[in-house]
Amino acid sequence: MxxxxxxxxxxxxxxxxxxxxxxxxxxxxxxxxxxxxxxxxxxxxxxxxxxxxxxxxxxxxxxxxxxxxxxxxxxxxxxxxxxxxxxxLPRRTQITRKTSGRDTAAQILATNVEIVFLVTAADATFNAARLERMLVMANESGARPVVILNKIDLCDDLDAKLAEATRVAGNTLVLAACALTGRGVKQVAALIKPRDTVVFIGTSGVGKSSLINQLYGEDLMPTVAVRESDAKGRHTTSWREMIFLPKGGVVIDTPGMREFHLWDAAQGAKETFPEIETLSSGCHFRDCTHTNEKACAVLTAVAAGTLPRERYDSFVKLQREIGYLREAEKRAGWQDRRKSDRVAHRIFNKPG
Ligand SMILES: Nc1nc2c(ncn2[C@@H]2O[C@H](COP(=O)(O)OP(=O)(O)OP(=O)(O)O)[C@@H](O)[C@H]2O)c(=O)[nH]1
Ligand SMILES: [Mg+2]
Ligand SMILES: [Zn+2]
The missing domain is CATH 2.40.50.140 (Nucleic acid-binding proteins)
Known part of the structure; x- marks a missing residue:
């Protein structure tokens, strides 16, 4: 190779x-x-x-x-x-998320990737707010995000779901796909250049491994048989793994995530809400939070109807989450460091 x-x-x-x-x-x-x-x-x-x-x-x-x-x-x-x-070696890009639960140490999902495919299912589990958080993470990474709305065969309001995903995605490309039949997979493949590395990210069961199998042309990665309310015996991807596509290009499959936390996502939030970033230059206060300040250009735009209320609401929600995570990070930081020091110490000072 x-x-x-x-x-x-x-x-x-x-x-x-x-x-x-x-x-x-x-x-x-x-x-x-x-x-x-x-x-x-x-x-x-x-x-x-x-x-x-x-x-x-x-x-x-x-x-x-x-x-x-x-x-x-x-x-x-x-x-x-x-x-x-x-x-x-230094990384060109890195996809980072918060680990779930109380451990808020950064978790790097993949590095040195050109494209992050954010996979979401068009069935009843579709969640615009989650997609928005995934986009923040991807915009932070340095790689190009692309949204894949998979399982379009399980959805009877595709136009509405596509419109919703496109609204959330802003300037990010949104592709529709069905990993069972292979519909839309050609468009995904066309984006992957021979020397690129791409990663598939999304919650468990959305079809990441199935899409990769379609790209590869045969079954390579075990996929989950999703059963209602019974998670036992699922062939869920349990580790991150790189594979080669026959036509060139490296693909990283990742285990599904149940939650998306943010890692210093402030910059990503700016890119996810560019219109709010633009408006905020018109605010009276430089550190305006756009929530209760006087002479706030963002609040003025909401009142005037030029900024949709739902965009504003998700912006505020995200800001709150970022603030909360920053606090949690500060509290956890010291403890985490000590724990890793102990591990490093043990390995480094192994007898013999
Ligand atoms: N109807 C339908 N089912 C799909 C589609 N894509 C995947 N599936 C099914 O959904 C289930 C989950 O697919 P996987 O590819 O294992 O999902 P995953 O995202 O890799 O899941 P994790 O590895 O747990 O993160 C499997 O039973 C697939 O056959 C699709 O487009 N339509
Ligand atoms: Mg998988
Ligand atoms: Zn403001």
Whole structure:
């Protein structure tokens, strides 16, 4: 597998030069499990582990450890299908979300991707607010977001759902698809250039793996058989994984997410609500929250009907959520650091 097919280019080669000088070889993280990585080099697919030194250098910050999509510098273990990971190359893009539950440490879903496909189902589970939050996350990432409205066969008001998704998506492209029949999959495939990496994101059961199987042309990823009110025995994707498309292009499948939290999403919110960002330059106060201030251009636009009330409401809701998460982050930060320090310490000071 030539590295270029994996997305390797001149810029990365330049970043890699100091590592090459040390006799390390470039590899890309294809799978991240709790205890090991699978990486691809130009020659082989290897099981890899990070060195204690790299863990130490990360300083307990999970974001600085390798994630699926990352380029790393590895040393091969002689005569074995194994390698050690010595360094992480700078990321061009990264998709980050909050982990669910009380742990608010950043979770990186994928790195170095060109397109984020935000998959949502057009059936009764369709939720415009969730799509909006996914868009915030995608706009933060540096990659191009594209919305896929899947399962259009299970929807009898496609025009209304499409209109709703398009309203939320703003300037972002919205595609309709049916992964069962393959309808719309050609349009998805057409967006993926041979050296691109793309990732599929969305809640569990929306059809991410099914769409990837269609792109690939045969069943590759196990898919979920969704059963009402019974989640047992589902073939749900349980880890992030990279695959190659026969025509070129790398695809990352991710496990479904039940919730979307935000990671420093303020910038993303601006891009999701560009009209509010524009209006706010007309507000009297520079730090106007557009909720109860005098001479607020945003509130004036709502009152005048030039800014739809529902857009304004979702904007305010998102701002509140961002504020809440910032607080939670501050509280959790210290504890998380200590926990990771302990893990790093244990690995680094292993006896023998
Ligand atoms: N009717 C219909 N069913 C679909 C469509 N796409 C996927 N499905 C079905 O929906 C179920 C879930 O599909 P998956 O592809 O496993 O969903 P996923 O998003 O990968 O789910 P997780 O791996 O849990 O995140 C499977 O039974 C698919 O056959 C579609 O367009 N129409
Ligand atoms: Mg899946
Ligand atoms: Zn204002």
């Amino acid at each position: 030539p590295l270029a097919k994996l997305g390797w280019n001149a810029e990365r080669a330049e970043q890699f030069a100091p590592h090459a000088a040390k006799g390390l070889v470039p590899a890309r993280i294809a799978v991240e499990d709790k205890h090991f990585y699978r990486v691809w080099t130009a020659e082989a697919e290897l099981t890899a582990q990070i060195t204690g030194k790299l863990i130490h250098e990360a300083g307990g910050q999970h974001a600085q450890l390798p994630k699926v999509g990352d380029w790393v510098a590895v040393k091969r273990v002689p005569n074995e299908e194994k390698a050690t990971i010595h360094a992480l």
